[in-house]
Amino acid sequence: MSLKANIVVLTGAGISAESGLKTFRDNNGLWEQHRVEEVATPEAFAANPALVYRFYNARRAQLKQDDIKPNAAHLALAALEKACLGDFLLVTQNVDNLHQRAGSEQLIAMHGQLNQARCLKSHKTVVISGDLDSTTLCQCCQPPSAMRPDIVWFGEIPKQMNKIESALRRADLFIAIGTSGQVYPAAGFAQLAAHSGAKTVELNMEKSGLAFDAGHYGPASNVVPEYIRSLIGDGYRV
Numbered sequence: 001m002s003l004k005a006n007i008v009v010l011t012g013a014g015i016s017a018e019s020g021l022k023t024f025r026d027n028n029g030l031w032e033q034h035r036v037e038e039v040a041t042p043e044a045f046a047a048n049p050a051l052v053y054r055f056y057n058a059r060r061a062q063l064k065q066d067d068i069k070p071n072a073a074h075l076a077l078a079a080l081e082k083a084c085l086g087d088f089l090l091v092t093q094n095v096d097n098l099h100q101r102a103g104s105e106q107l108i109a110m111h112g113q114l115n116q117a118r119c120l121k122s123h124k125t126v127v128i129s130g131d132l133d134s135t136t137l138c139q140c141c142q143p144p145s146a147m148r149p150d151i152v153w154f155g156e157i158p159k160q161m162n163k164i165e166s167a168l169r170r171a172d173l174f175i176a177i178g179t180s181g182q183v184y185p186a187a188g189f190a191q192l193a194a195h196s197g198a199k200t201v202e203l204n205m206e207k208s209g210l211a212f213d214a215g216h217y218g219p220a221s222n223v224v225p226e227y228i229r230s231l232i233g234d235g236y237r238v
């Protein structure tokens, strides 16, 4: 079955939890005793670049492990995109590549991607697969410049905000999945979509505390395929 509606989906770390990637704010959310706020800021990078490179190198390496792969929730969203006859946009706060690997195409990685590096001088991005450190140089500048992880840190502006906000204003349905709603601007998307007349739905392990018209709670790999089947019918299986 197909679906004639403009849909915006926002995902957070919870959708990748059952793929083996830790969320940020659960009990295990520390990395070598550091909270995310201590490594994911421009100030942290300026003060201790080696630590920050190491943090992102470890997480990039983890993506290559055989057991880290898209789960049923990622696959269900790729199926929803195919069934959607209106405008569809998947906005992820995640920096992993699991939505891309599941086949999602209309996708904005608003907080950047582990598999990209950015030139500190020109801000051009390149795809990387290995480690990055202060000796990794760009190929776009003369003399070559150092590179940083292409990640949106606290205090920086998330990517493609104009495109996201315009999709939210046109949305008939907004679905937030696996996000605690503690980090802005993503935490404000449901309200923006609702003001423009969209129905808002939360799919999460537990209620986030933000206001939604409806919510379904449990592990993403159960709740997301179930909800998407309720939209596009039983013909779809993952």
Ligand code: BJW
Residues within 6 Å of the ligand: 011, 012, 013, 014, 015, 017, 018, 023, 024, 025, 026, 036, 040, 093, 094, 095, 111, 151, 152, 153, 154, 155, 156, 157, 158, 161, 177, 178, 179, 180, 181, 182, 183, 184, 185, 203, 204, 205, 206, 208, 218, 219, 220, 221
């Ligand atoms: C499951 C599950 C399962 C578990 N199934 N569910 C004061 C007030 C308001 C705002 C601010 C303020 N002070 C500063 C700000 C702004 C700041 C901010 O929001 N700070 C807050 C901490 C207060 N934001 C920014 O600085 C942003 N930039 C900005 O605002 O620029 C200004 C601007 C914006 C727009 C236009 C113009 C100007 C930048 C934010 C960058 C965030 N970066 C990070 C780290 C980098 C990426 C990385 O290293 O990976 O992004 S922080 C971290 O949090 C990461 C995540 O993307 C983000 C969100 O976390 P998420 O995904 O929600 O994960 P969790 O762990 O919090 O939640 C997981 C959820 O899943 C939970 O609900 C679980 O229950 C659930 N779950 N298992 C289903 N199996």
